[in-house]
Amino acid sequence: DVKVTQSSRYLVKRTGEKVFLECVQDMDHENMFWYRQDPGLGLRLIYFSYDVKMKEKGDIPEGYSVSREKKERFSLILESASTNQTSMYLCASMRVKETQYFGPGTRLLVL
């Protein structure tokens, strides 16, 4: 079975803090994704990566950056957290042309 893990299930941070969310997959998938999900807005793609050290902006990259130094690990960084970044963050991985598998999600609250 594909396993995608995320570093935290719940996180509380203060405005202006730098926040790191980590995602690890164990299936040697090429592609990895970070989404945020808010009520009524569905899944919105923040960034994705199709190879080590490669990244592409998604639909809402502002305020975020990513890092992929190893194939199995994809990190999302909030450089200076703001209250409007309070959300559920979901990591996913996939093999090319196949389906995506999700991690359990991180519910982030920025105070």
Add this chain to the structure above:
Amino acid sequence: QKEVEQNSGPLSVPEGAIASLNCTYSDRGSQSFFWYRQYSGKSPELIMSIYSNGDKEDGRFTAQLNKASQYVSLLIRDSQPSDSATYLCAVNQDSNYQLIWGAGTKLIIKP
């Protein structure tokens, strides 16, 4: 802009009845189609994939694809209260790393 449309619901279905969920997509080049189930507070999980026109059955679930009309549907037979969730439709174009997501349909199965 490539789009995937779903009725947001909620769709209310009596226990034991057939639940029918629909999804339309705009890009005729789409090749792969997926249905995910998402329980409240949890991450999406894949329940069905379909790649060619027609029906694909898996237990109580049947996915139906009609590429000419650009829609994909999910039927749930003998609906159970545990089927109450949001169902997300996702579409993949052959040349794209990404999935394009619908906003989801909330399904409520009434005992």
